[in-house]
Amino acid sequence: MPEKKTRQAAARDKRQGKSSSTQAGEYVHEEIEHVRKGKHGARSPQQAIAIGLSKARRAGVKVPRKKSSTKKASSKKASSRKRASTGKSASRKRATTKRSSAKRASASSRALRREGRGAASKRALSKQGKRAASKRSSASRSAAAKKAARTKGTRGRSAAAKKAARTRKRA
Template sequence: MPSKTTRKRAAKDKREGKSPSTQAGEYVHEEIEHVREGKHGARSAKQAIAIGLSKARRAGVKVPAKKGAKKATRKKAAQDSAAAKKRKAPSKKRSTATKKALKREGRSAASKTALSRQARAAAKKRPAASRSAAAKKAARTKGAKARSAAAKKAARTRKRNS
């Protein structure tokens, strides 16, 4: 069950007209924090993200499965979205079994390195034009203060890497 603050942040994102993926990001962030805190583990960063997305869909965020997703993934996404409408209590046996299985998994899936590796791998699959458009949109919607901070950070990074 997502925390109240997560649901509030997602609702705020929705009110502000932000995309469903941004709203779902709140749930993914919470899930990564759970792994870091040791509430449970995950096999990979991808799994931690998938759990967060599933929670978001069940909370009513309209996040569709990716176009190139496997049939099983699309089916699960549809089930999660349908569950948001039903609001049926989950099976006790099933949730206990899931929790026990996740407890046995490692915690390194939520490390900065693992998440960075996952983000890079996901970005590599996208065409350059799509990545460029996303970067341009980010720069446009960031705001003056944040843009300035990002520019300073980029300058520091360039200096460190040269």
């Protein structure tokens, strides 16, 4: 269950008209903190992020599913993936109402507790972020930065400029 603080932060983001990925980011951040504090571990930063996104989806944030790879699988797999993303499959409807068994839930949480804490380290997360960014085109990254500057607002831009000036002084 996500913490109250996280749910409120995500709701604030939604009110401000921020994207679903920004809203989901609150849940991912909470998950990273859980790994750092030792509530449980994770095998990789991607696993910690996936757990956070899963929490966000369960909380009602409309996070899109992972895009399918460029290499198309057999047409049967592609059609079932399409059906799953639209929510028309019977199994998917059933999955929303049926809870997983207590035995399975406790087994997965036990397995997570056995994992290490290094997945949420600054170094690991930095490496993951750089790897994710390198998969995007330069134009895409530039457009995202421009949009961020536009949607930040006057106060936000001012704060960011001050922070940048502080970090430049240190370097």
